[in-house]
Amino acid sequence: MRKFVPGLLALIAIVALFAAGASWANKGHGESTKVTLAAVTGVKTSATGEAVFNLSKDGKKLKYKLTVKKIENVTMGHVHALGADGTPAAILVWIYPDKGTEPILKAGNFSGVLAEGTITADKLAGPSKGGTIKDLFEQIEHGKAGVALHTKQNGGGELWGINKATKDDDKGASGGSSPGY
Ligand SMILES: [Cu+2]
Secondary structure (H helix, E strand, O other): OOOHHHHHHHHHHHHHHHHHHHHHHHHOOOOEEEEEEEEOOOOOOOOEEEEEEEEOOOOOOEEEEEEEEEEEEEEEEEEEEEOOOOOEEEEEEEEEOOOOOOOOOEEEEEEEEEEEEEEOHHHOOHHHOOOOHHHHHHHHHOOOEEEEEEEOOOOOOOEEEOOOOOOOOOOOOOOOOOOOO
């Protein structure tokens, strides 16, 4: 009997490793995704930007940081649902300004961190209202929701970014750096 013990221990160790790996993937410790922003089709701008989203371990808070380069007269930033034609549809949550749901004109040309904050379920709007933060994160991660920035001169949207939809469920960052809409 003693002979078999090492083999059994090895088996247990392997099973434990698999279980740990699976639970890590499911719980998404420190999961994050990055959305690269580029000019909305038909809009002429030299502005660029990116939004990084970090999901908390319990899946209830979504921290974000919105960074821009050379944007003029920005007024609003939102996470939008993806419209049928690839353009922004309903607003899911406001990310600039980082408090409230009224536009704030940042007059002139701005580069830097435009907004930083934490999205909680009570801030979700439109089709996301009553939904979970984890769902919102997954929509962003998998290219079903994107980030739009509006300006005084392009009220309907100047920058827009959406991750490429991916079949890969456990690699948060895989589609993150691809602009594309
Ligand atoms: Cu918007």
